[in-house]
Amino acid sequence: MKPDLRERWENGVIVGDGAMGTYLYNFGFPVGISYEELNLLQPEVIGDVHRRYIDAGAEMLETNSFSANYYKLSKFGLESQVEEINRAAVRIAKKASAGRAYVAGAVGSIRGGKRVNVTDQELTRYYEQQMAALLNEEVDAILLETFYDLGEMRIALGRARHLTDVPVICQFAVDQVGRTLDGYTISDAFGMLLGEGADVLGFNCHSGPKGIMSVMSRLGGPLNVPLSVFPNAGLADYVDGEYIYGATPEYFGECSTAFADLGARLIGGCCGTTPEHIAATVQALAAYQAAPLREGKPLPKPSETAVLTRSAEGTANGSSGNGRIPAITELVKERHTVIVELDPPRDLDIGKFMEGAAALKEAGVDALTLADNSLAVTRMSNMALGHLVQAELGLRPLIHIACRDRNLIGTQSHMMGFDALGIDHVLAVTGDPARFGDLPGASSVYDMTSFEIIRMIKQLNEGVAFSGKPLKQKAKFVVGAAFNPNVKHLHKAVERLEKKIASGADYIMTQPVYDPELIVAIRQATAHLDIPIFIGIMPLASGKNAEYLHNEVPGIQLSEEVRRRMDGLQGAEGRAMGVEIAKELLDIAMEHFNGIYLMTPFMFYEMNVALTRYVLEKSKPKAAHLSRS
Template sequence: MDLTTKKDLREYLQDHLLVGDGAMATQLYRSGVPVGVSFEELCLTNPRLVHDVHKAYYEAGARLMETNTFGANRDALARYGLEHKVTRINRVAVTIAREAAQDDAYVVGSIGSILAGRVRKKVLDEYRDQFEEQAIALLHAGVDGLILETFLDLEELLLAIDVIRPLTGLPLICQLATLDVGRTRDGYTLTEAFSHLQKAGADIIGLNCRLGPAEILRSFESARVPDGALLSAFPNAGRLGLSDGEYAYKSSPEYFAESALRLREQGVRLLGGCCGTTPDHVRAMAEALKGLAPQARVNPPDELTERPSVSSFSVRDRQKPSIVERVKTGTTIIVEFDPPKDLDTEGFLTGCCELHKAGADAITLADNSLANVRMSNMALGAIMKSQYGIDPLVHIACRDRNLIGQQSHLMGLHALGIDQVLVVTGDPSRFGDLPGASSVFDVTSFDLIRMVKQLNEGISFSGRPLKQKAQFIVGAAFNPNVRHIEAAIKRLEKKVEAGADFIMTQPVYDAESIRLVHEATKHIGIPVFIGIMPLTSSRNAEFLHNEVPGIKLSDEARERMKRVQGEAARQEGLKMAKELLDVAITYFNGIYLITPFNYYAMSVELIQYVRQQSHLLKAAAKA
């Protein structure tokens, strides 16, 4: 291949195949660079090592070299205290690649996703300046084009193109990374994604990373590509797995060569490697493709393209009205009743039945509240629903499960017909009864609310289409017992924006707080269940006030509890709770009763009181 008088990359690919390089990080790691350092900083601290990796790929047959700048953006470099070196690293990286690659190879500036696989927590528009900063540095250093790669979300890649396209007329190679065949993490089919990329100004579109050759091949086989599009593919060397006690990629160079030929049959013209690939993989591809011309892309027939839109998937019919539907027509009562701390369920289920008979619309089960181990609320909820016809409302804490576990848990709830959930952050593990346990917190409550509602659209957390839509009714927690209620309301508004269907508050202990919550939340547009928890003793009151996050008692409440003891204290707690309920039912249709110490008889009495008082209020209104 003679590129000594190089054509524009787009022009060259019209009539030629081109072999790109392989993984930079894999080679640096094999050279002894430890995980946990900035590979991009090596352009400054050990340029010879980076040069040697480029040289090895060039000698193996690569004629498109990517700069060692995949993570050389401000966000990624800030993790190493290097955010002030963005421009310098990117410019030096281009110089190193040029020196290693000679004149008959293209050098393209690598720009990676800033999200980098993380769950979106920022407004993507905030990344504009970072994409511009990195692109300008690479362009000024003299690249032949830019490669935007490993973008899990189409929307982030479109943002990057929108920023960079006006800066240059050089070729833009734009590559998505998918977690599964055929769909981006943010829910677009590849057919849709490729069309959007071409319209946005991408010159070469394709896939890289995450998947190995076979799955990337399947992705191209099932997608429709816009007419005239130039395609690229940089697969991983298979999936990362444990072999002989070490993590490694499995695909051999010979297999990579065979796969390159199959990708060529799909119309791919630019072929390289991503994670796990080596100069041996590139050499095998270059030898297999030597002397071959590109093949025209032939799209699959319509019936072989991606699965139908999730909008056509079936939805289960709900057997009973949800609490959100009930609260629109009258007073609705949710009662919290904690799962047991041991293996005996008899007392718990007896309590549930009594609460249900008294008129509770739903019984809500905490998810290891205060980080203390309790029986699975999923298991108990399934028993309540299937054996006793009681509607459970289960809490889901961000603390205990990673994203894999969270989606699996929610899929299990869906299978059991448990569709009412409350998403909470969860108390830190170190404060519970297993202080050595790890707190996961893969996502915030805002993120998890949004992701649960994504299941309702028939899309998994990873962006894969599901054969059914979930129908979760998602609640969010609100703590009004704070010094600055305005900040708490803004946080609540974010939960509503994320998709919350109803709100459950922490318990309040004075009438003024009830009125304050009503005034502060009446604009949000979704039902609010005001929290009421009867006190059982002075010690209980002082514990809640001084030790439990999110609960604050009035001075009057604490003083009243100090005057009584024993059974008289419980009766005083019930009396105070009824006084609060008298106020609450004039402002809220949603009442959230929290059962103290599993004294379900106290909650039964309060349920009956709410029903009685609500009936009297309706009668008075009619009169």
């Protein structure tokens, strides 16, 4: 007989299961169907997934009922089968478990971070209906997961506590900002939920291990309250029509002990995880000895006013224009040319951004490039900041344009605005899917591919609108394209690059490269191309940063040597080693390319000030030689 769940996590770490939805997707079940209906149509398939996780060592199964509520099922005409689908979910899990694991009734957020027209009264009714069905089959716990708002979580928890005294696990989907979408700090949110009857507090989905670990570390744990973590297998990459997750089982297992050290007593996986990830977690925790919960720190009491504050300090104003200077594509033919990326802020305080831009201008950068809500995380408009950089600092802005956020109308309007502001250098990118950003309820537009947006921007240079109608004058855009060389088959990536050039790309900017041999390989593979390539270099900020980039961020791979050198380093020591490694990469890059593209980690612009000066100092002998010839 299994011990009571509360007793079990008091004395050790429980390993949960992994993903259901993405695992079924990998089995060939398409997006757009109700996976919960499979409880009735193909129960043997759901049972097989549960058994795979049991065989991997999972001690807790989640029922296949995440979206089995009235509102979500009504999208498929299944709203009359809420009870039947949920009860079947429990029976399937219990049969697969055969007494070897706890079974938690999975209940997902209904609003899901979206501004859907569902009232609080309707939420109360829908949650009670679903949880009653799960409880009628005697689940061991209720697991409330992937909630973005504290308000909705409190409604669900309230219904659970009205119906039962079984353990209730409350999990938010948040990123490194560490706040719910309705503005509460995680500490405040957890404190309120604990006072309202939650047994376990935690996180799942949305972020990979590093993102969740970052939020957990702010709690000052381990706490005297059990925490749960079910991360994704890193960030998803969309490749050839499929979502690919990069975090390996080995990396996932390594992270599990770090989670346990931070107070996690329930560890499993969410999107992209597989039985292999769970097996690695089980192995990593096999000998782990958890300290008694009572020795942990108590959660601080919620603040009286838990609101999201905004700072408008540092707003810059003034006017001046930058004189006409040669295009990036002209400069790079003559000398080493440096472009530095500095991310716009996530809040309204632009002080540090402008400070960094000014320091980089002083160091001698040729352009400052600003991403367009990279990783689908909401940031200040790069158009507005680009104008300030140009007007106040006399520094050329190079602006990213993502296909994700604007339809054809919005994109042409956006480009016309850039033309009016005199911003003429842009980089066309596809953009990461909105569902993986900080507003998962937002829509990804994708009216155009990266090939099409390049062609249509160049069409404006001919004085022709996207609609085909003539404009009264011609634009003067210099359009760049992105290139990811961190792939298994470099020649295929180059073939895709050739299509972007055929669409009208004037220059290329690569993803960060950390392998000197790859830099040489890129030079050889692109020698036939007649447009400039800017090699991407992003200095590493710490050992944790290195592992996060290698394991969780699509398109970035670090060599074993780089990971070894960064291992365990943090703070100033980590940044110093990151700059040293970047200089070694620059030594190779500058032999083969005139274009250098530096990316700034975590607004540590001082690192790229140093690297910019290194490039310019190192290129002086070449410039002197050119002046004599």
